[in-house]
Amino acid sequence: AAGVIQSPRHLIKEKRETATLKCYPIPRHDTVYWYQQGPGQDPQFLISFYEKMQSDKGSIPDRFSAQQFSDYHSELNMSSLELGDSALYFCASSERQAGGSPLHFGNGTRLTVT
Amino acid sequence: AQSVSQHNHHVILSEAASLELGCNYSYGGTVNLFWYVQYPGQHLQLLLKYFSGDPLVKGIKGFEAEFIKSKFSFNLRKPSVQWSDTAEYFCAVNEAWAGGTSYGKLTFGQGTILTVHP
Numbered sequence: 001a002a003g004v005i006q007s008p009r010h011l012i013k014e015k016r017e018t019a020t021l022k023c024y025p026i027p028r029h030d031t032v033y034w035y036q037q038g039p040g041q042d043p044q045f046l047i048s049f050y051e052k053m054q055s056d057k058g059s060i061p062d063r064f065s066a067q068q069f070s071d072y073h074s075e076l077n078m079s080s081l082e083l084g085d086s087a088l089y090f091c092a093s094s095e096r097q098a099g100g101s102p103l104h105f106g107n108g109t110r111l112t113v114t
Numbered sequence: 115a116q117s118v119s120q121h122n123h124h125v126i127l128s129e130a131a132s133l134e135l136g137c138n139y140s141y142g143g144t145v146n147l148f149w150y151v152q153y154p155g156q157h158l159q160l161l162l163k164y165f166s167g168d169p170l171v172k173g174i175k176g177f178e179a180e181f182i183k184s185k186f187s188f189n190l191r192k193p194s195v196q197w198s199d200t201a202e203y204f205c206a207v208n209e210a211w212a213g214g215t216s217y218g219k220l221t222f223g224q225g226t227i228l229t230v231h232p
Contacts, residue, residue, distance in 0.1 A: 003157070033218040042204065042222040042223055042225055043158075043204070044222075045219050045220065048219065056219050090157065090158070094218050105150075105158040107155075107156065108157065
């Protein structure tokens, strides 16, 4: 079965550079969620999109932005990278329904900022 | 705001031992409860979930969890662990009746790394 695809798997950037992470949801899933998991920490919700519109916002820095495109894939854009941005970023997708289908997570993108 | 606390950061067991991982949550309202597992190098996978009804929930791979409302707990159990259960386990919650896209806005615990020795 198709899963959530994230690219790239690994990314190394220097401070103050920019990075773009991509997430391709499971077909027919219309909602995408982004999470950040720092080293040894629990996943923290960043932002979510439904039908190309931002639906919820969590602890996402102003330096980050995201969007969902017409094919439902989503991109997380990160600018002015800081060392503390080094983390595993993973996205999840679902079909929008109350208390419905569980989230399907991608394998994540491991970002290292040097 | 919700918060989730997992009691143990790292648990080490031998095969066939019984497992119980603690999870407590803090929230003034009603929550849905989840346990996710993350095998090394893989994505988070849902083990089981509780929305309502029977507080004893059975999940995949022989895992079960019991919701005790009075204790705000949702502990994960398995009678006999296997080497293949070595992974990190996350307890998570969201607001009950979190309709639409809020359903995916989970609050995770810190995770418990389980190491099972053959």
